[in-house]
Structures are given as C-alpha cells and as structure tokens.
Amino acid sequence: xxxxxxxxxxxxxxxxxxxxxxxxxxxxQATTMFWYRQFPKQSLMLMAxxxxxxxxxxxxxxxxxxxxxxxxxxxxxxxTVTSAHPEDSSFYICSANGGLSNGKTQYFGPxxxxxxx
Amino acid sequence: GENVEQHPSxxxxxxxxxxxxxxxxxxxxxxxxxxxxxxxxxxxxxxIDIRSNVGEKKDQRIAVTLNKTAKxxxxxxxxTQPEDSAVYFCAASPSGSARQLxxxxxxxxxxxx
Numbered sequence: 001x002x003x004x005x006x007x008x009x010x011x012x013x014x015x016x017x018x019x020x021x022x023x024x025x026x027x028x029q030a031t032t033m034f035w036y037r038q039f040p041k042q043s044l045m046l047m048a049x050x051x052x053x054x055x056x057x058x059x060x061x062x063x064x065x066x067x068x069x070x071x072x073x074x075x076x077x078x079x080t081v082t083s084a085h086p087e088d089s090s091f092y093i094c095s096a097n098g099g100l101s102n103g104k105t106q107y108f109g110p111x112x113x114x115x116x117x
Numbered sequence: 118g119e120n121v122e123q124h125p126s127x128x129x130x131x132x133x134x135x136x137x138x139x140x141x142x143x144x145x146x147x148x149x150x151x152x153x154x155x156x157x158x159x160x161x162x163x164x165i166d167i168r169s170n171v172g173e174k175k176d177q178r179i180a181v182t183l184n185k186t187a188k189x190x191x192x193x194x195x196x197t198q199p200e201d202s203a204v205y206f207c208a209a210s211p212s213g214s215a216r217q218l219x220x221x222x223x224x225x226x227x228x229x230x
Binding site for chain 1 (some may be wrong): 160206
C-alpha cells in the first residue's frame with residue numbers, strides 16, 4: 001500500500017516551454033501532497049504544499065507563477081513549470097501522506113528529471 | 118521555522134561494522150522524525166520513524182533514538198552490508214495538520230566490502 005507514481009520520469013525540453021509533471025497516489029487518497037526539488041548531491045527542498053480543492057502553499061522564494069500547482073482530486077496533483085529555463089533543470093519529487101492512522105508518513109514518487117536546453 | 122542539521126555528510130565503514138548518523142532539530146514542537154534512504158537516481162524510501170512519545174525504536178538492524186530534551190535523534194545501523202550504501206536523510210515534522218517535513222542535508226554512507 002501507499003504507492004505514489006509520478007509521470008514523466010524524464011523530460012527534456014527547450015527553453016521557454018512549459019512542462020507538466022503528474023503525481024498520483026495509487027492506492028490511497030491524499031488530501032495533501034508535497035512537491036520537492038533536489039539538485040545533485042543535495043537535500044530535498046520543499047517547494048510547495050498541495051491541498052486538494054484549494055490553493056497551494058508555496059515556500060519562501062518559490063515563484064507561484066512559475067511553478068503552478070493544481071490538486072484537482074484526492075489522487076492527483078500536478079506541477080507545471082512555466083517558461084522553463086536551464087536553471088530549472090533539476091530532479092522534482094512529489095510525496096503524499098499515506099494511510100489513515102499514520103497521517104504523518106510521507107511516501108515519495110519516483111521523481112521526474114527535468115533538463116531544459 | 119524548523120531547522121534540521123545532519124552529521125556527518127559522508128561516512129565510510131567496513132562491512133559488518135556499525136554506522137551512526139546524527140541529527141539535531143530546532144523546533145521543540147516537532148513530534149515526528151522519519152529517516153529516509155535514497156539510492157542514486159531513486160526515490161527516498163522510508164526506513165524507520167519515531168514519534169516524540171518514545172525514546173527508541175528498533176527494526177532488525179536499524180534503530181533510531183530520540184532525545185527530546187537535547188533535540189537530537191540518531192540512526193544506528195548494525196552489521197552493515199554493501200547494500201546499505203546510499204544517502205540517508207533525517208527529517209522532522211512539527212505538530213499540527215501541515216504534516217510538512219524539514220530534511221537534513223543528507224549523509225552519504227559507503228559500506229566497504
């Protein structure tokens with residue numbers, strides 16, 4: 001149980017284009033999902049908290065207009081990187097709180113590696 | 118906000134030896150402390166967690182200890198094996214409904230055969 005999928009796993013795009021990343025909880029409902037960014041050999045940095053049916057909460061320094069988050073259902077959150085630039089190249093990982101009684105445990109998706117040329 | 122510090126950044130041990138990774142946190146309201154293992158290019162995997170109402174938890178070769186007074190917690194891996202080689206992250210989560218995690222900077226563990 002508590003499986004989180006993410007799609008796509010790899011994406012290469014040209015500078016200026018937008019990229020959408022999907023995060024799905026496969027066997028449970030997640031009212032809250034989280035989006036992280038990880039640079040090589042660095043820790044996971046929380047970008048935003050995605051809440052089903054409401055606006056996402058962004059961490060300080062994260063541009064909400066650049067990283068659009070939509071959490072339209074209890075099993076799906078999407079992150080859209082708008083007008084991507086080479087500095088947006090990174091590993092993007094989502095997570096969801098899994099289970100009923102263990103509401104604090106976060107299960108991670110496999111990540112999406114974005115390369116902007 | 119919460120700040121989590123993790124040491125050491127790299128750790129090499131001989132196969133069969135023990136490994137210890139330590140973390141400190143700043144927010145005394147934090148009450149949930151998970152540890153994740155991340156292999157290169159893969160997702161972080163939860164390996165053990167502890168809540169603030171207990172001081173120690175063990176799962177086979179892995180154990181975590183928590184000292185709430187000193188605001189630090191540690192991961193102990195005994196009888197290390199080459200497949201334990203990975204990056205380990207500690208994290209802390211404050212009480213309340215936000216359920217956010219603040220991660221430490223990570224420890225690259227290498228188990229030498």
